[in-house]
Amino acid sequence: MIYLDYAATTPAAKEALDAFQKLSTDVYGNSSSLHDAGGKAESILRYCRQKMAELLSGEEEGVYFTSGGTEANFLAIHSILNGLPAGKQRFLMTEMEHQSIHILKRHLEILGFEVDLMKPNASGIITTEILERHLRPDTGLVSIQHANSETGVIQPLAKLSAYLHKRDVLLHSDCVQTFAKIPVGIDELGADALSFSSHKVYGPKGVGAVYIRPGVNWKPVYPGTLHENGLKSGTVNVPGIGAFITAAELTIKRMDAAYLKHQELRARFLEKAKARKLPVSLAVPDSANSHVLPHIIGCFFHSFEGQYTMLECNRRGICISTGSACSAGYHEPSNTMKALLVPRELALQFVRISFGCDTTSEHVDKLLDVFEDMMHEKGDHRIDRRIKTYGS
Amino acid sequence: MIYLDYAATTPAAKEALDAFQKLSTDVYGNSSSLHDAGGKAESILRYCRQKMAELLSGEEEGVYFTSGGTEANFLAIHSILNGLPAGKQRFLMTEMEHQSIHILKRHLEILGFEVDLMKPNASGIITTEILERHLRPDTGLVSIQHANSETGVIQPLAKLSAYLHKRDVLLHSDCVQTFAKIPVGIDELGADALSFSSHKVYGPKGVGAVYIRPGVNWKPVYPGTLHENGLKSGTVNVPGIGAFITAAELTIKRMDAAYLKHQELRARFLEKAKARKLPVSLAVPDSANSHVLPHIIGCFFHSFEGQYTMLECNRRGICISTGSACSAGYHEPSNTMKALLVPRELALQFVRISFGCDTTSEHVDKLLDVFEDMMHEKGDHRIDRRIKTYGS
Known part of the structure; x- marks a missing residue:
């Protein structure tokens, strides 16, 4: 896992x-x-x-x-x-x-x-x-x-x-x-x-x-x-x-090293997702004025409901989240998504990937593989059908 | 200890x-x-x-x-x-x-x-x-x-x-x-x-x-x-x-055996205290109508303030208590003593001895030894002096 x-x-x-x-x-x-x-x-x-x-x-x-x-x-x-x-x-x-x-x-x-x-x-x-x-x-x-x-x-x-x-x-x-x-x-x-x-x-x-x-x-x-x-x-x-x-x-004691490692993993995920043309975008785009925790990637994997993405990842042995575990199971946009005025349909496509002490670049690559597989399997399924099927 | x-x-x-x-x-x-x-x-x-x-x-x-x-x-x-x-x-x-x-x-x-x-x-x-x-x-x-x-x-x-x-x-x-x-x-x-x-x-x-x-x-x-x-x-x-x-x-799983062991230890303490003529009495005397947890002995060691008894036991390597740990440090009769209408001076002589998995009859005997030593050391000190010295 x-x-x-x-x-x-x-x-x-x-x-x-x-x-x-x-x-x-x-x-x-x-x-x-x-x-x-x-x-x-x-x-x-x-x-x-x-x-x-x-x-x-x-x-x-x-x-x-x-x-x-x-x-x-x-x-x-x-x-x-x-x-x-x-x-x-x-x-x-x-x-x-x-x-x-x-x-x-x-x-x-x-x-x-x-x-x-x-x-x-x-x-x-x-x-x-x-x-x-x-x-x-x-x-x-x-x-x-x-x-x-x-x-x-x-x-x-x-x-x-x-x-x-x-x-x-x-x-x-x-x-x-x-x-x-x-x-x-x-x-x-x-x-x-x-x-x-x-x-x-x-x-x-x-x-x-x-x-x-x-x-x-x-x-x-x-x-x-x-x-x-x-x-x-x-x-x-x-x-x-x-x-x-x-x-x-x-x-x-390990904080500075972990910070650097997570920065690299975050950049790797975002760059590779872009290179592989995966429809992934950050919930809050990085900007010169904002600072983020590098171990957290909060993003939309467009065209898939977050819960579906999470379950597909889980089926292939990767645990990611659709947001705070304290609200998991509640199939509504989170307080954060609402506060950011993210439209409901987009908010439900949110997933959170978060890194820690054992995370490696291979893990990140495997996650990207799953995302890519999901894109291929999607075939000509309509986006909104996915959302409906795995929706509330 | x-x-x-x-x-x-x-x-x-x-x-x-x-x-x-x-x-x-x-x-x-x-x-x-x-x-x-x-x-x-x-x-x-x-x-x-x-x-x-x-x-x-x-x-x-x-x-x-x-x-x-x-x-x-x-x-x-x-x-x-x-x-x-x-x-x-x-x-x-x-x-x-x-x-x-x-x-x-x-x-x-x-x-x-x-x-x-x-x-x-x-x-x-x-x-x-x-x-x-x-x-x-x-x-x-x-x-x-x-x-x-x-x-x-x-x-x-x-x-x-x-x-x-x-x-x-x-x-x-x-x-x-x-x-x-x-x-x-x-x-x-x-x-x-x-x-x-x-x-x-x-x-x-x-x-x-x-x-x-x-x-x-x-x-x-x-x-x-x-x-x-x-x-x-x-x-x-x-x-x-x-x-x-x-x-x-x-x-x-061990409850019944522990209950019997604690009953024996309790009886041993009370009988030996009596045999050694120690001024110990239960806060609530055993009676035909009442049931008690045998691992708890709540008693007065008369003529010594509970806090003094506790500290003397501690000095000799035995941990007992003057009541609920949640109220320890508060030098007032406990809610229980007040509810039982125990007079203030007597209430302050209360100590609690409680047994558990590692308690043996030797432990009980050693506690009685400490009590006996305290009686001998007391010599001609006046009871109320002890209480004053180690009182609030």
Whole structure:
């Protein structure tokens, strides 16, 4: 099987699994217990917190561990909104955010918070002009993903955070797709809160983290929460956190080399597709003004519905995706496609190819072979027939 | 180190860690992805759901996996309350519930739910008479722990659920301490919803489960949630769940033998303590009418503050606890002690000794030696001086 869906999840690194195994056996105490078994776990937890802070060039007391990226988004955004003064609790988010933030939006609205949505420009970018149009005097927090999970487009967070801070507005950024792929430095990005997930960086599933800049006022979603300095309840998963930090360190050590490798693979895919005259186009064309994560290729394979392309690839042993795994199975254009104003029929032709540690140029070539085969097999089938047959 | 705090957490079983390692390597796909890597994960998840249902003599569609016991309690109770008709959303709980349910109580009250508390009788038991006194016409859900984490006292759930069902009231039970320690059969207990935790049964931390009887109406805490049939958001931790189920199966296979071993160890501790004239008394005396988890001894070591006893044991290489690890560090009588109307000074003398797979009679004897040493060392120190010195 050729796995080209690393943006959905990654296999855990051997080093991370070894750490998990060792910690589960040797440091199994409950980190809240006051005896030595608990103390050992607590000191590993403290080490992990320091290490995570170091990886982000941040401060130890800003790091909170969670059960994953979704919970990180839930707790970071909701806790910060709770801490804002009345009259400043309006929340602004992009339409391209991960499904978890869209789910949180509905929850917040039920609780009485006001939430606004903003679309990016045609390049998938949020600009200060877009912010200007959407900020209200009572907007207190904005959430802008660091990079999109489907298009790979990276947002100019440094510029946006500077703009927001001048207007006394806080910025949260979902860094689940960017952490350990490109530098995520607290001060460089200027964000006030960031979310992370372990299983996207070769760590175990069920672990994530939030960074909230010390000094930012927040209040627990569940008042009285005892763990993670009040942010999150429940026995702390120290072995999982240790494995996450092990994986994160390793992945960041290999980050620059991986970035270059993925850039080459991306160029290879796009150039070869063009040379072979395959009807492939990027969902957001590369431009001088935009930056993308090179390991993510979000594209249309024209004339085939994305779900059909994905299944045909799967039949031939290659795993690609039709977008975020969290929305897979929902046969509707994704939030990102809608935000980019991609027409429905085209949006349904979207596929995402994403590279990782084991991806080689042969994998890319094999994927192109499958695409080419699909073109040949298509023969005189009408495009819209394919779409209908494999449609909803 | 002699670990006698298995009620706080257990070391993960080798078999569970092997399953975790294998699943993280071979079945790492995102269970929401529609390709084969995702399909493999989805089919393991389905297998685990069926197996969990089997272990509970329940139905597959009633099983939902969570990130732990705390989240299981949060989601089960809140989702069921959401599903109750207006005018039937009042929530009744015992004062002895786990800290997580007390935290949820505050959250629910902020959201506008009405919550009532009930105390047990002197034996730590909730009776139908107590229920009768506390039920209101608008009470829709009651939460009663299956057994207390500090005293080990088991509640007569079958009787209580029958009483509640006749009055059209649902029952949730926190089974975190009882699962895989005594039989937890859905129909025998008659509860409508149950919560479980992996790390109490030799599984990994960061995993739990909820059982909601199919047919019980519930509504997501976060509307729009896509995973776990709408109960919980976020990438499903399939390797962790596989490891949990492996541990649960194993622990249940060994349950009867462990029960007998723990009964013997418990009797040995109590008899030898008496023979050595140690001032030890159970927080809830054993009686013909009450049942306790034999692996938990919740007792007062009179004349020593619990925290001092715990630290002295720790200094001599034995880990015991002063109560629930989730409240450790908070130098106040626990909710359970308060619910049992134990006077403050006595409540602070509480310690919990809890046995597990590696506990031997030698461990029990060594603990008694430490207690005896403490008595000798006490010499003519005044009791209240000890309490003051090591007090808050």
